[in-house]
Amino acid sequence: MKSWANSGLGRDLHLDLAAPAGGRTSGVRAALVSALRESIRSGRLVAGTTLPPSRALALDLGVARNTVAEAYSELVAEGWLTARQGSGTRVADRARETAHRAQTRSASAPRPAWSLLPGSPDVAEFPRAAWMASARRALTAAPHDAFGPGDPRGRPELRRAVAEYLARARGVRTDPDRIVVSASSGHGLWLLARAVQGPVAVEGYGLHFHRELLGDAGAVTVPLHLDAHGAQPPDATGTRLSAALLTPAHQFPTGGPLHPSRRTAFVEWARTTGGIVIEDDYDGEFRYDRQPVGALQGLAPEQVAYLGTVSKTLSPAIRVGWMVLPEHVIDDVLAVKGVYERWVSATDQLTLADFIERGAFDRHVRRMRTLYRRRRDTLVETLAARSPHVHVTGIAAGLHAVLELPAGTEAATVGRAAGLGLAVEGLRTFRHPDGPADRPDGLVVGYSTPSSARFAATLDALCRALPTP
Template structure:
């Protein structure tokens, strides 16, 4: 017995029988309209004549005649034994897409993204198969807003081992990246009545925008060669500070020992909170890894991280390690936001961590990015005049100070198709021009040409 629920291809048609026309004419008109208007795109496979006849409750010959007529008119194509498809039609008007629009800038050196070409596809696929093959079905149901315990346990062990985080699995909240972590913390802070947040200047503008949306008042916390001026937090009367202590974004400075001590003392004296953004903590080249600030004051520091730099931003894998007193409010906000984050991909990440595949991938990526960092530094030194890369002891980006006349340099880079960011993008305060270059972003085959285009423009 056939039924609509068993059909293989769904197709909605609005068929009208107007005066002087029959069902066949109405079907032809409905299909023509769908193709012309673009609702049925070129290459779309249509239901078989048998299937569509059952769905519409008409004779199969009627559908066959309609298909034959529209094939003759050029709207459809028919393949022997292969079905009926929508043909390409010039009557559909769409704006042409140029190659530049499809590909974006010729050389993308904007910071914030890894080399997506080194994503560990084979390891990810194998881990996905293991998770799906061995995991219980109820793991894919609605669950704990913190995320699956298996994933939280693996992540807590990894963060403790690699970053020195005091990460009890019960206090790990899995998120859809750092942006959601900021939104959750901002909402909780606003509900508590603590409204003043110190943010690094220069810093990531998207973070500031997220906090402003929660009605919080932002206070600029200046940054110099020793990191954020945490000694100013008392005078600013801040309730919370958002910091990138291991590798300040975008300057690349590391928060000095004195300023770490200052922010911890501020926390203890005032009850203030810190949101620690450890966005690229795994990538250290010329110095020993700096432990997370959270490991020194887990009752005051919310630790946020993600796999956006180590794996890929498109996965939307992030985490937040929360002080005990803030866990319930954070979870209440998480339930309102999306109930819980992607379960499957966090379980796959846990599988990679537990088997050592994640560590192996990070080590390979670290070596690759260090080679690029070294190549960038050498190429800049050979420019005429020579250029210097700052903030490159860690991370995936470099800062290149520019002399007066920076607008000419930026114009040359634009003409060469090299996309970069100016330091002015990250602060509203007057600041010397400098390029913020993401040397991890280009795929391996494009990196040499991107480097040549960059240095040619800088040395012109």
């Protein structure tokens, strides 16, 4: 018995029909009913889907038309299908509800109603119209080779656009030949760790998934102490390190730029030891109450590898990032990445290149900088009014704030927030396991994450979760 049918709309329909013993008509009908019911229950056939006419489905499956008609009638009677004169046989809305209940039962935990998790932009603000216009122009003008195996360095159009933007907006000293496109800053970090090989110094408080990526790449991580000036450089005469990973524009999660004297000291450490500084330009585009802080890479292009991405400026769904590399590591990174581009879509690269060159990227960043500053101000004002005992830090730039809590209350506050349907992370989540727990209890609040429509309700949930004086 055939298992493929045409839906009547030019679309294939797969039904897993178990062959009945002896080919009995009742057995064929039962198999068809079971196959359709399971396709609807699992969500493969969604509510509103039009099924083939009984004559067409019978012909495609090699069964009698009455067998299909009777199967349809049985499922209509059960509420899985609807049949109306002139509109054909369709999957009923009840099926949508049944599938939803099945998915709900299978979920391991309820999804939070609100989120203040850091590291994400407001995805509702993605510039769809401008991005679509860039995609249309990019695809129209794309050379034929854009649709073949790609250069592992990335599309030349994007590397030129990124080089110009970084030089102008972030003070990076580069040219397109020193840029290698990656799928994200995390992907770039993994490639670099594989290329340079050896222990990597990281900030004592930092992104835990960065430490996981480094571990996956075979690197041991060594925590660096943090103080009011940022990370302290490692001892040049101590453990031999291949690299030091920093967030110098806006330290994550504690906030604040790396002090100029520390910038100089890290560059000198790299020159002395032969290691490299890996600069994650975290939140570099977003500053509010201070002058812009240029990229550390501008001080020493041969000692600093610069990582950037559009994950927080545009969307984490646009899987495009970049590395600006010292000359001596480019070939090693490309050897790890592979002989052709298998990570980043060429069409997304071309679209982003057009988006940058047309000025749309700058306009979007300026608009979001204004929006996020208002969000930050609203957060500070709300806490001052409802939780004045909570101290807010790290807010001169970036997309998150640190809320200092009374000693011993962090875990309970995170748990209380979860009970209210609010996802938020405690500061200790970001501490290196081997680093000192020398920071007060706190929450890391990503105020860029909620949509504007949900921001007030999210802040209300946050205030209800915070400990009382």
